[in-house]
Amino acid sequence: MLGIRLGRGSLGTERAQEALAGYAFIAIPLALFMIFNIGSLFYSLYISFWRWEILGPTDFLGLRNYQFILRDEIFHTAVKNSVYYTVIVVPIQMALGLTLAVTVNQIWRGRSFFRAAFYFPAIASSAAITVLFIYILAPDGLLNHLLELIGVVPLSFHNRGNWLGHSDTALNSVIGLNAWTTSGTMMLYYLGSLQAIPSEVYEAAKVDGAGGWTTFRRITFPLLAPAHYLVAVVSVIGALQLFDQAYIAGGADGNPNYALMTIVLYLYNATFRQFEFGYAAAVGIVLFIIIFTATLIQRRFFGSSDWASSR
Amino acid sequence: MRRWLLVAASLALVVAQACGGSSSSGGNFDPATVSGTVSLSGWQASPEEGAALKTVLDGFKAKYPKITVDYQPVAGDYAAAMVAKFSAHQPPDVFYVNAEVAPDWIKQGVLHSLDDWAGSRSFDTSQFFPGYLNAFKGADGKTYGYPKDGNTLAMAYNPDILSAAGVQPPTTFDEMTSVGAALKAKGITAYSLSSTLDRVLAFIYADGGNLLSADKKSSAIDKPGFKEALNFYLNLFKMGYAKTPSDFGVDWSGKALGEKKAPIIFEGGWLDSYMHGTFPNVNYKWMEMPKGTAGKATLAFTVSYSIGKDSAHMDAAWLLLTYLTGKDGMKIWTQGGVALPSRKDVAAPAGKEVLVSSAAFAHPWSFIPGFSKVLDAFNNAFTGALQGNGNADTIIAKTKQTLDAQLNQP
Numbered sequence: 001m002l003g004i005r006l007g008r009g010s011l012g013t014e015r016a017q018e019a020l021a022g023y024a025f026i027a028i029p030l031a032l033f034m035i036f037n038i039g040s041l042f043y044s045l046y047i048s049f050w051r052w053e054i055l056g057p058t059d060f061l062g063l064r065n066y067q068f069i070l071r072d073e074i075f076h077t078a079v080k081n082s083v084y085y086t087v088i089v090v091p092i093q094m095a096l097g098l099t100l101a102v103t104v105n106q107i108w109r110g111r112s113f114f115r116a117a118f119y120f121p122a123i124a125s126s127a128a129i130t131v132l133f134i135y136i137l138a139p140d141g142l143l144n145h146l147l148e149l150i151g152v153v154p155l156s157f158h159n160r161g162n163w164l165g166h167s168d169t170a171l172n173s174v175i176g177l178n179a180w181t182t183s184g185t186m187m188l189y190y191l192g193s194l195q196a197i198p199s200e201v202y203e204a205a206k207v208d209g210a211g212g213w214t215t216f217r218r219i220t221f222p223l224l225a226p227a228h229y230l231v232a233v234v235s236v237i238g239a240l241q242l243f244d245q246a247y248i249a250g251g252a253d254g255n256p257n258y259a260l261m262t263i264v265l266y267l268y269n270a271t272f273r274q275f276e277f278g279y280a281a282a283v284g285i286v287l288f289i290i291i292f293t294a295t296l297i298q299r300r301f302f303g304s305s306d307w308a309s310s311r
Numbered sequence: 312m313r314r315w316l317l318v319a320a321s322l323a324l325v326v327a328q329a330c331g332g333s334s335s336s337g338g339n340f341d342p343a344t345v346s347g348t349v350s351l352s353g354w355q356a357s358p359e360e361g362a363a364l365k366t367v368l369d370g371f372k373a374k375y376p377k378i379t380v381d382y383q384p385v386a387g388d389y390a391a392a393m394v395a396k397f398s399a400h401q402p403p404d405v406f407y408v409n410a411e412v413a414p415d416w417i418k419q420g421v422l423h424s425l426d427d428w429a430g431s432r433s434f435d436t437s438q439f440f441p442g443y444l445n446a447f448k449g450a451d452g453k454t455y456g457y458p459k460d461g462n463t464l465a466m467a468y469n470p471d472i473l474s475a476a477g478v479q480p481p482t483t484f485d486e487m488t489s490v491g492a493a494l495k496a497k498g499i500t501a502y503s504l505s506s507t508l509d510r511v512l513a514f515i516y517a518d519g520g521n522l523l524s525a526d527k528k529s530s531a532i533d534k535p536g537f538k539e540a541l542n543f544y545l546n547l548f549k550m551g552y553a554k555t556p557s558d559f560g561v562d563w564s565g566k567a568l569g570e571k572k573a574p575i576i577f578e579g580g581w582l583d584s585y586m587h588g589t590f591p592n593v594n595y596k597w598m599e600m601p602k603g604t605a606g607k608a609t610l611a612f613t614v615s616y617s618i619g620k621d622s623a624h625m626d627a628a629w630l631l632l633t634y635l636t637g638k639d640g641m642k643i644w645t646q647g648g649v650a651l652p653s654r655k656d657v658a659a660p661a662g663k664e665v666l667v668s669s670a671a672f673a674h675p676w677s678f679i680p681g682f683s684k685v686l687d688a689f690n691n692a693f694t695g696a697l698q699g700n701g702n703a704d705t706i707i708a709k710t711k712q713t714l715d716a717q718l719n720q721p
Binding site for chain 2: 053054055056074134138139140141159160162164166167168186218252253254255257258269271272273274275
């Protein structure tokens, strides 16, 4: 046979062997994923039907945990805050990320410096950045000093210059801080896709006499569609899971006046302050459903999966 | 075959050890025969605290040389770490319990009650200030921890600023208002007042108000005193006599005192180490909380040493617990100034007499299981009221709603 395998059987064996080798390579991560992600997902679903406290299950509740969640006003506030946050922060993150990516892509000198500089906030710990922002946004902080320099008097504002401490501005302040920290990551996603656009397309556009804006609008933006999908999905998931910035800026109770109460903060409270694990698991399942639905809608919105994967 | 033998042998060993170690709660308890290792856990607020605890543990070692203490402080989220250990049925033998979570942990059945031991092994609990000890009593009337130390709220003020403005520190609520007005006339905001229940409640008690009925079975929030105190407190903000730490641009009132943004604050003994470390040149003095219409009142904050229901070495744990909370251990623990005694028979460290003696009229900061929800409801409603979304009535309504829901939980 001289090593040439043309028969169906031999090709099949080879494929099977190849597949086997592939599975062998991913066996350990796959096992971990199955146990700690998929396994714990189903286990939480199981827990969510029980009154489950520190020492384990006490009563079977059926759907009562879910009924409580859907009736709790604080959970409503948490959902409202998380959704508001997501709806505002995701477009800002995407726009910032895209702007930075296009800018960095056009600079040749010092490109890696700018890339690193824009990515820096994503590397720094969110806790450290939040603490920094608490100082910047304090009544006698940097932001208010800058405002005073240009003749604005923050003390005359409705929030008396206390951006994170007032219920009307706290959530928007966290939006500002997070849009900034995540823009670097979004830039990286966009940058990868930008560099994958073949230069012939741009040359053809040039020959046809397209200007800079037209090129961006008609070529760059549409060809980035897979990146838009990825960035939108990743940032919506991240935004709906907002926790650490809210926790550090407002505390576990979501103060001021529940302005910083998010779904995950609510879940944290149910677990580690009220020790109601069954209830917390139910909150987790509700959050899972919300995120899953949001992702399905985005898939619909950004086109079919064929379209996303073929580009 | 040999493997099976090995397994069987180690099993036998485990059983033998378990039997040998289970001599607890007997009538013939002889401390001198107790030996082994006992694990101790808690959080560590400062390096000074760690050093002070080490000195106490040296004292324990000298008294009980056969017992080794394995000290394992928890860094980070203590409640989360302990919950994981309780769920695994492997708690440390002796550990800290914050009075605020004590009702939850008692209800969850993870703590061991101490009364039987105290009776059969004659440990005298009458020397603890009731305001501290009662924080660790369960709904069944049993005690689930002894206070390792305690702290009360008192008034700290800057005498230099007050005398320069020609005013005396206030001793009653009425004087608080007049002092606020006098200082405002000189362009000074008198008070840095926290907008959280763990400060406001001291004022509510002083006006005769209460959160709960005496048996902790129903809410007393709509009884006289509560609303009056809230209105008094809110009015200090409204008149411009007080600001929250957040509105001063600081994270707590101690910093407002240190930075001379406000000359009068209401805090506990933790202020001292902070001021000495961060603002050593700022002069301040302690005074009792101003009196309300019902007289003197303050809040007692405390942490206990407790033993877990699943703790492995109960006898050694009991000896460690009673040494740490007993007269000798507490004397060593508090003499360095990191903590204040929770016992009447241990003298107060110099300069902290007010904070210790205030324990006589202090109410414990410990309520019912699920209290964190009530706390959050009050704090958020209070901030809302300060920022123009509500008033004393809305605070009461929202807190009562959550409180009733927690009281009616099975």
